[in-house]
Amino acid sequence: MTEPLQPGSVIGILGGGQLGRMLSVAASRLGYRCHIFEPGAAPAGHVAEVLFTAPYEDEAALRRFAEGVDVITYEFENVPTSALDLLESLKPIRPNRRALAVSQDRISEKAFLNDLGLTTAPWAQVDSEADLRVAAEKIGLPAILKTTRLGYDGKGQARLTSDADIPGAWAAMAGAPAVLEGFVDFEREISVIAARGLDGRVAAYDPGENVHREGILRTTTVPARISAGQRSDAVLLAAKILNALDYVGVMGVELFVTRAGLIVNEIAPRVHNSGHWTQQGCAVDQFEQHIRAVAGLPLGDGARYADVVMENLIGADVEKVPALLEERGVAVHLYGKGAHRPGRKMGHVNRVSG
Amino acid sequence: MTEPLQPGSVIGILGGGQLGRMLSVAASRLGYRCHIFEPGAAPAGHVAEVLFTAPYEDEAALRRFAEGVDVITYEFENVPTSALDLLESLKPIRPNRRALAVSQDRISEKAFLNDLGLTTAPWAQVDSEADLRVAAEKIGLPAILKTTRLGYDGKGQARLTSDADIPGAWAAMAGAPAVLEGFVDFEREISVIAARGLDGRVAAYDPGENVHREGILRTTTVPARISAGQRSDAVLLAAKILNALDYVGVMGVELFVTRAGLIVNEIAPRVHNSGHWTQQGCAVDQFEQHIRAVAGLPLGDGARYADVVMENLIGADVEKVPALLEERGVAVHLYGKGAHRPGRKMGHVNRVSG
Structure with missing residues (x-):
């Protein structure tokens, strides 16, 4: 299948969390419907046409899911291999299996990056x-x-x-x-959200600057405090990775900025938390960009037309929502999850300026 | 019910067209789920938790729908009175029945507007x-x-x-x-998309300038070519209408700009086609603003941070989509409808600049 998906086609999404939820909404803007496959609680099911609730070991459910869709994508990289083997025999999976294999294993990932001439820790x-x-x-x-x-x-x-x-x-x-x-002695952490279309064209968003705490992303700020040369290096490096994998879709590439240059921390073969700012700052956000890619449509315009600070609402942060709803220039995005608990991503806000 | 709806609550929407579809997506951003009631084809069902397909005369279906929701709103003003009578006995309907009664009948609407001291044709x-x-x-x-x-x-x-x-x-x-x-000899047509919250506060978006052809809206452009005085008159006039109706939700107020002042063409007690530009130009768009109002949340920041031209894709216009997807600064919104036919609204695009 190399023709663009026709309007009304169905995209299958493995995983029913917030990323699947926002992918489903983006797909609807392009006239597509989404079916979600998720063993557990699935907030993505609130905004999808069909939700399959079954374990990844349920072959019959996987087959029914695959039969109803035109292409399959995923919101997380740890989809069990046996499920992928079955699904791949039935419908195209984008991004491809190689991207998943590389990113599912830290050693494969680092060896792949080093083979490309990129620096890792x-x-x-x-x-x-x-x-x-x-x-x-x-x-x-x-x-x-x-x-x-x-x-x-x-x-x-x-x-x-x-x-x-x-x-x-x-x-x-x-x-x-x-x-x-x-350990890497870095000045700052940035990430590039890049996309590659079925036609091989690559588009990248302006890199964002990330702050993590306790291993969880807290904020992403655009523009990042990096030089024009670093910006260009970061984007070229991401393009190199996508091309090497013959990748189709959006990828998040996390980088450390050091005095000796850029070091790749990790790659995620999917839409990425550090790309949520694109929902406010761009005509086409990362979710729509991913859907465009997997549907075989041309990639969209990712030019940034506003400064944005994305802040995750983690655990009890969600109690700040009533105040955030009153704040000017703030877009609130909640994920439709139940009770909050420590470390659980409940939503995010994008603060827009400029 | 005067407390804000809790996250996870359910909003019932009467009507499953593109307005219901975009309302459902906006509700998901605020952590709500939507149930749609629609007798016919329902593209809103692609992005809603539950779709009820039944005629408005089916009392049992209306009851089941009402039992599963916390508040009811609508995407079109011609909901049959008998259905509203039943639903109102079960759950709150916002905007209220008076707004519907006034706008369902051209004579009631004009008499109401004239009684407020506003000019009509x-x-x-x-x-x-x-x-x-x-x-x-x-x-x-x-x-x-x-x-x-x-x-x-x-x-x-x-x-x-x-x-x-x-x-x-x-x-x-x-x-x-x-x-x-x-007939009115007007210089231009504008509309004000205004909202009133459960707390009585009113917020209005910057008026847009509309072009109709064959009785159907073709484009809305912000900013409209009007003076600061006309802008302020338009917003005050809309606020007067919302306050007089004790209105809760978003309303579209269409106006003629004439040498003698502003003349009210018609009002629509719902989100409005001429407000679709807010999806790209504002932190909070008209769909989220409506959901905030009917959910009892504070109204959001409707300040405009970009210039936008909204263009409807009517009938065969949808064949331009492949070219539009390639255009820079263009956000494409398709409605998930089947085949196009003359006069059918298939989608819209927002061209962003500034």
């Missing part, structure tokens, strides 16, 4: 406590040990500040393959 | 061919004869240029009560 594969001793010696401490797969928001991670931490850190991996990453 | 009630002769004499020709109820997009209308047109024009009404309206 120093790293070493760790499959035993003995490996960890060698890696700690080579990379130096402090460093952080992470399982190679399925880690997020600080889970499956252990920080090492001295050799005494080695046995405990290795034990925390519970025998899973791991990677030791050195 | 000259008009006369016509219940017979003899009435029409007297009215034509009083108002002068050319003039236009319209049924008092349920007319839209040029239906139920007859134009009179000389006395010879009188018998045919009266026959075209098929015995329905009618109103003869004199």
Whole structure:
């Protein structure tokens, strides 16, 4: 399928969280309908035509889902491989499997980036406590040990500040393959939200400057405080990654800005929290851009026409909503989730100026 | 119910067309879910939690719909009275019945506006061919004869240029009560999209300048080419109407700009096609503003931060979409309808600048 999806076509989305929800809304603006596949609670189902509630192991449900859609995309990178194998035999999956395979495994990701000539934090594969001793010696401490797969928001991670931490850190991996990453002395964190169309054209939004706390994104500010050269380097680097993967869709590329240049922190083969500011600052936001790409439409105009600060509403932050609704120049986006709890992303706001 | 709707609450929308569709999306941004009631095809159902497909005469369906929602609003003013009577006994309806009653009948609307001291086109009630002769004499020709109820997009209308047109024009009404309206010599057409909250506060967007062709809106441009005094007059006039009706929600007020001042053409007790530009030019668009009002939330910031030209895609205009998707600064909004036909609103685009 290389022709654009006709209006009225159906896009299947794996994952029913806030990203799927905002993708579904963007798809509706282009005249498409969305079907969501999600084993758990699915706020995306509030704004989708059909919601499939079933585990990823339910082959019959996966088949019914695939039969009703024209193309499949996803809002998270850890979709089980067996589900992808089945779905791929039935309908196109965009972005492609290679992008998923690379980003599902920290070692594949780093090796892929290094092979492209891009700089990552120093790293070493760790499959035993003995490996960890060698890696700690080579990379130096402090460093952080992470399982190679399925880690997020600080889970499956252990920080090492001295050799005494080695046995405990290795034990925390519970025998899973791991990677030791050195710390990077960075000036700031930025990210590039870039898209590549079915025709191979690439478009990138202006890089945003990110602030994380406790491993979770708090704010993204555009414009980022970077030079014109850094901006151009960041965008070219992202384009290189997308082209190398023959990627179709939106990708988030997180970078550290250092005196020695840009270092790639990680890539996410999907719309990204640090791209939410595009909902207010651009004619075409990252969600519509992703839908355009997977539908085979031309990429849209991502030029920025306003300054924006995006702030996540995490856990009890959502109690600030009544005050935020009164604030001028603020766009509130809530995700339709139930009760808040620590670390749960409940919504975000975009503060617009200029 | 005067407390704001809690997140997760359900808003019922009567009518499942493009206005209901965009209202449902806006409600999702505020964490609400929407249920749609629509007898026919319902593109709003693609982005709503539940769709009820039933005629307005189906009392059981209306009851089930009302039981599942916290408040009821509507996307069109011609909801049958019997359905409203039943629904009102079960859940609050916003905007209120008076706004609907006034706007459902051209004579009620004009009398209401004149009683407020506002100017309308000259008009006369016509219940017979003899009435029409007297009215034509009083108002002068050319003039236009319209049924008092349920007319839209040029239906139920007859134009009179000389006395010879009188018998045919009266026959075209098929015995329905009618109103003869004199023509207004206007410089331009504008509209004010205004909102009133449950707390009585009023907010208005910058007036837009409208171009109609064959009785259908083609473009709205902001800013309108009017003076600061005209702008302020237009907004104050709209506020007067909303306050007089104890209105809750968004209203579209269409005005003629003449040398003698502003003349009210008509009012629509709902979000309005001429307010679609707010999707790109404002932190809070007309759809979210309406949801805020009916949910009892504070009204949002409607300040305009960009110049916008909204253009409707009517009938075969939708074939221009592939080219529009390539155009810079253009946001495309499609309604998810099936085949196009003459006069059918298929979508709109907002061209952003500044």
